[in-house]
Amino acid sequence: MKHTILIIGACGQIGTELTFNLRQKYGSDKVIASDIREGSEDLMHSGPFEILDATDYDALEEVVAYYEVGEVYLMAAMLSATAEKFPERAWNLNMNSLFNVLNLGKEKKVERIFWPSSIAVFGPNTPKDQTPQHTMMEPSTVYGISKLSGERWCEYYFKKFGVDVRSVRYPGLISWKTMPGGGTTDYAVEIYHEAVAGNTFNCFLKGDTKLPMMYMEDAIRATLELMEADAEKIRIRSSYNLAAMSFTPKEIAQSIQQRFPDFKVVYEPDYRQAIADSWPNSIDDSLARKDWGWTPEFDLEKTTGEMLAHLS
Ligand code: AKB
Numbered sequence: 623m624k625h626t627i628l629i630i631g632a633c634g635q636i637g638t639e640l641t642f643n644l645r646q647k648y649g650s651d652k653v654i655a656s657d658i659r660e661g662s663e664d665l666m667h668s669g670p671f672e673i674l675d676a677t678d679y680d681a682l683e684e685v686v687a688y689y690e691v692g693e694v695y696l697m698a699a700m701l702s703a704t705a706e707k708f709p710e711r712a713w714n715l716n717m718n719s720l721f722n723v724l725n726l727g728k729e730k731k732v733e734r735i736f737w738p739s740s741i742a743v744f745g746p747n748t749p750k751d752q753t754p755q756h757t758m759m760e761p762s763t764v765y766g767i768s769k770l771s772g773e774r775w776c777e778y779y780f781k782k783f784g785v786d787v788r789s790v791r792y793p794g795l796i797s798w799k800t801m802p803g804g805g806t807t808d809y810a811v812e813i814y815h816e817a818v819a820g821n822t823f824n825c826f827l828k829g830d831t832k833l834p835m836m837y838m839e840d841a842i843r844a845t846l847e848l849m850e851a852d853a854e855k856i857r858i859r860s861s862y863n864l865a866a867m868s869f870t871p872k873e874i875a876q877s878i879q880q881r882f883p884d885f886k887v888v889y890e891p892d893y894r895q896a897i898a899d900s901w902p903n904s905i906d907d908s909l910a911r912k913d914w915g916w917t918p919e920f921d922l923e924k925t926t927g928e929m930l931a932h933l934s
Pocket residue numbers: 701702703739740741742765792793794795804805806807808
């Protein structure tokens with residue numbers, strides 16, 4: 623295996639933390655960060671960086687050849703809320719970047735690929751509680767349609783061309799280093815920033831909207847554990863269900879109020895409510911646990927403790 627790793631979308635919410643983590647593990651010069659724009663000072667100074675448009679196959683191929691890349695993490699995507707505003711742009715970015723990376727795998731130019739899917743692959747007809755790995759899908763959002771199509775292509779490229787592509791269906795991700803952008807679950811990050819700033823939080827979802835969520839440290843660990851697992855253990859080549867906790871805006875507010883008793887939330891649901899309503903309440907991730915030993919470490923209380931400690 624060639625040992626250089628390329629992260630596409632390294633300046634985003636997951637990409638930033640993944641880059642720092644992989645650089646700590648394998649050495650800075652072994653991890654090439656790339657994005658369509660520059661990121662934070664910290665990221666830019668932590669190792670090699672390339673401006674790269676993931677929809678441009680030739681540019682991608684050039685970076686892969688130059689650095690002798692063996693592994694690619696494709697983290698660039700347009701998320702659910704923004705994708706509803708720009709459906710064609712979302713489809714082009716989410717699908718073309720995936721095709722480009724899968725084709726690098728097919729041409730044997732890279733050896734292993736990570737591509738994130740999402741709970742957005744499920745839809746209004748999916749069973750809402752403990753949603754199984756294999757079930758009715760029918761996503762009703764642009765983002766969900768692109769992620770479900772992407773999953774089918776990943777499995778196809780694995781079966782047809784032997785491409786070693788691995789994936790998890792991330793729930794909403796909570797982190798303090800980099801803000802998320804354009805997602806429906808973003809409220810669960812914004813709420814901590816407002817609480818620490820002493821502001822009232824205007825929540826764009828109803829108080830009783832339950833969604834699957836995960837603290838970033840768990841998400842990064844899951845990603846690396848899946849990528850390090852022996853190939854024969856990975857029985858799902860579309861994307862694994864992955865879970866840690868589920869809560870509502872009211873419940874996260876209450877967990878913050880235990881430390882900030884005066885914190886207030888006003889509920890003003892907007893178009894993102896319909897997106898959230900089409901997604902599961904909770905996820906059955908027993909196959910990830912069984913196949914490659916997944917176990918989450920952060921529940922809501924621990925997440926709130928970490929978020930408030932880091933942001934305060
Ligand atoms: C979003 O809200 O769009 C994302 C996701 C659940 O994939 N965070």
